[in-house]
Amino acid sequence: MKPRKLAGGIALAVLALLSFVFDLEFESIGVKIAYTLAILLAMFATFYDKENYEELEVGFSPKRGAMYFLLGFFAFPVSLGVKAAFGADFSIQSAIIFTAFASVLIGAIGTFTDIPGI
Incomplete structure (x- = not known):
């Protein structure tokens, strides 16, 4: 060891x-x-x-980043809706801010991630 x-x-x-x-x-x-x-x-x-760990292949792809952004833009409100269905309290303003911030973050990460074949 x-x-x-x-x-x-x-x-x-x-x-x-x-x-x-x-x-x-x-x-x-x-x-x-x-x-x-x-x-x-x-x-x-x-x-x-x-x-x-093998060396990761990193590729710059704005198209993949935009796709991840759109997926996040639709997925995060669904996850917030599920939380609301189970009784979580949040405002519309906080939901919009969370969705925008998380979608931009996932889009930026998607732009520089390893190549998943997309």
């Missing part, structure tokens, strides 16, 4: 032990964020292995 993976595994075990066994409750938001980042870094150190 690589030393980085061993150190990450030990750190992850200690952080999980602190959280579950001693039932830690953090008061400050800064401490919560720091603890969450520590867990994420320990998980990254433990589980990431660059040798197992």
